[in-house]
Amino acid sequence: MSRVFxxxxxxxxKAEALRVAERHGAEVxxxxxxxxxxxxxxxxxxxYVPEGPDEADKWIAERAGPGDVVVTADIPLAAKCVAAGAAVLNHTGEPFTQANIGQKLATRDLMADLRAADPFRQGGGRAFSKADRARFLDALECALRAAAR
Structure with missing residues (x-):
């Protein structure tokens, strides 16, 4: 049986992940x-993991593997889970894969360097939308179907 971390x-x-997982009998x-x-x-x-940086990420990375789906926006965690064979999605339904995780890590590092170089740099991502939620629902459905095969 698949698990969703x-x-x-x-x-x-969070609620959407449970709703989709329920249709597949997957533990969340x-x-x-x-x-x-x-x-x-x-x-x-x-x-509930202990307080501290990346404790939740460590817990997930130690357990996720083939047949599992991980939902995270944390790119280093996504890289570890992809390497372990898990399917990984962010909350907008975008998959992290062997083909794109290197680019995602490089972009993350570049953006961190740019923010560090300009402390006045403001802004962030766009707001989470209904379309993002719909893409996530569809992507998780597809990931759980693939995991079942």
Whole structure:
């Protein structure tokens, strides 16, 4: 049976992940440092890791593998999970794959360098939209179908 690992601290699609996973009978593990409201569902499991940088990421990376789906916006975590054979999606449904993870890591590092060089650099990503939510639902459905094969 597939498992869905959700890097849950700032994930806007927690409920959607459970809704799709339920159709496939997949267990969903919400991994966070705390502060999440418990989810009462037989397929949902709340995993609270110790406080500290990247503790949730470490927990997920140690367990995710082939047949699993990981939902995260954290690119280094995505790279570890892709290397372990898991399917990885961000919250807009964009997949992280062997083919694109190197470019994603390089872009992340470049942007970190640009922000460090210009402390007044403002801005961020665009707002999360209904279209993003719909793309995520479709991508997770496809990922869980593929994992079942």
């Amino acid at each position: 959700v890097d849950a601290d700032a994930c806007p699609v 593990m919400y991994v966070a440092n705390g502060g999440l409201r418990p989810v009462e569902h037989p397929l949902a499991r709340m995993v």
